[in-house]
Amino acid sequence: MSLEFPLYRALNGSDTLYRIDGLRHFVEWQPLGKSRWLVHEHVAEIYPSQVLVQSLIQAEDAQVKLSREEWNSRRLKREEPEQEHTVGTIAKTAADPAIQEGIDLASWTTFGISAHAAHWISARSDDDVRFALSWRQERNSALLVMGGGSNMLMHADWEGLALHVGIRGVRVLKDEDGRIEVVVGAGENWHDWVMYAMKNGWHGLENLALIPGQVGASPMQNIGAYGVELKDRFLWLEAIHVQTGSLKRFDATACEFGYRESIFKSSEKGQWIIVRVAFSLEENAPLQTGYGAIQQELKALPEQSWTHSDVAKAVMHIRSTKLPDPKELGNAGSFFKNPVLSSDEFKPLQTAHPQVAHYPQSDGSFKVAAGWLIEQAGWKGKHRGTHGVHVNQALVLVHYGGATGADIWQLAEDIMHDVRLKYGVQLEPEVNQIGRH
Ligand SMILES: Cc1cc2nc3c(=O)[nH]c(=O)nc-3n(C[C@H](O)[C@H](O)[C@H](O)COP(=O)(O)OP(=O)(O)OC[C@H]3O[C@@H](n4cnc5c(N)ncnc54)[C@H](O)[C@@H]3O)c2cc1C
Structure with a gap:
């Protein structure tokens, strides 16, 4: 069995290219001048995109089917786009990444327990993820998806493929009237992302500072701490289907978030690889100081002067005094x-x-x-x-x-x-x- 997606198409008699990532998702490369591309990402939720994606899949009239190699060589005739519409990794089609053998996962998990993965790969793009999925389908290998390894206990060696999701990138989708929508690659470190958002004045995640792990795992159990959960600032995520390779966008309702729960831990367990997560943040997000421990930390400062940064510092101080640092224990x-x-x-x-x-x-x-x-x-x-x-x-x-x-x-x-x-x-x-x- 091979992955159905992505499918590659070109517009007949034109340089325009398409990559269809799933039944409701495709990316269009329109030629711009002699050497550039204009890249549009389409989530086909409504007419006429839905009709277009169907006709692209069937490639009946106006489009021609291409192999990945043909499509890639046509695309590479022009330069990389300066700026793509979503996280930069979506269009990467470089050489396939290397599969490594016999990696000890002790240093890839915060428990630090020795357990060897027969095969290991770090995926830096959607294409890398799909490459890894086809590789393991061909060998019928079991799949273990890994972020920062801070929420897993290895019981034994892993006889299959361990796939580390290393897709990076932060891109602003919208910045209007103090509301900011940002999409972040699943491979970004969670705490670094929270600090980056704070530095830019994008608030709402400060109570979740210092949680270990990567952005891609944050929706898995709807991470939470000190009165805030991921779902409070979640916009959507995109994930690749493990069997078909199709890309799908999930909004908060589709994720079925609960206390340390989501659909990815229940009915859809093991079916999806989360590749990016979008957040909705605010310049003037209300401060979340309901927790006694936070109030205690802030009590030396007059309440009117409390800032988002004070809350983040308070959370980090509480956490570092209460919880063991995985680097040490x-x-x-x-x-x-x-x-x-x-x-x-x-x-x-x-x-x-x-x-x-x-x-x-x-x-x-x-x-x-x-x-x-x-x-x-x-x-x-x-x-x-x-x-x-x-x-x-x-x-x-x-x-x-x-x-x-x-x-x-x-x-x-x-x-x-x-x-x-x-x-x-x-x-x-x-x-x-x-x-x-
Ligand atoms: C000291 C410490 C403190 C912590 N405090 C908190 C806390 O306050 N609140 C909280 O909620 N959690 C907390 N955690 C747990 C952990 O940090 C979070 O659950 C974090 O989101 C896990 O991220 P990770 O990248 O390390 O995931 P991993 O451990 O690598 O993976 C966790 C699960 O998600 C799957 N997974 C990982 N990435 C993906 C992906 N891209 N697509 C699909 N599946 C994926 C894995 O297969 C696995 O089942 C803490 C952990 C430690 C060590």
């Missing part, structure tokens, strides 16, 4: 999600344990602090030689060196079992378990 942040209980489930727990730390939710349910349950059950700071529970934060499992994924998972299972026995609450891991049988 292997971990993947919160290992467990905070369980969300219905009122009927929560009341008996609260009656038996009046001190239970919890946050009432707008739908009447209660989010219980998993860290409180684990700490009260006596696990905080537990040490098992090579690994254990962090001394300051019971939600974080840590790797001191020499542990396997199975060792960490055994500890996680023991904690889940104990919390279930003592509180009747089932904890769920937040961290993605890779290769667990």
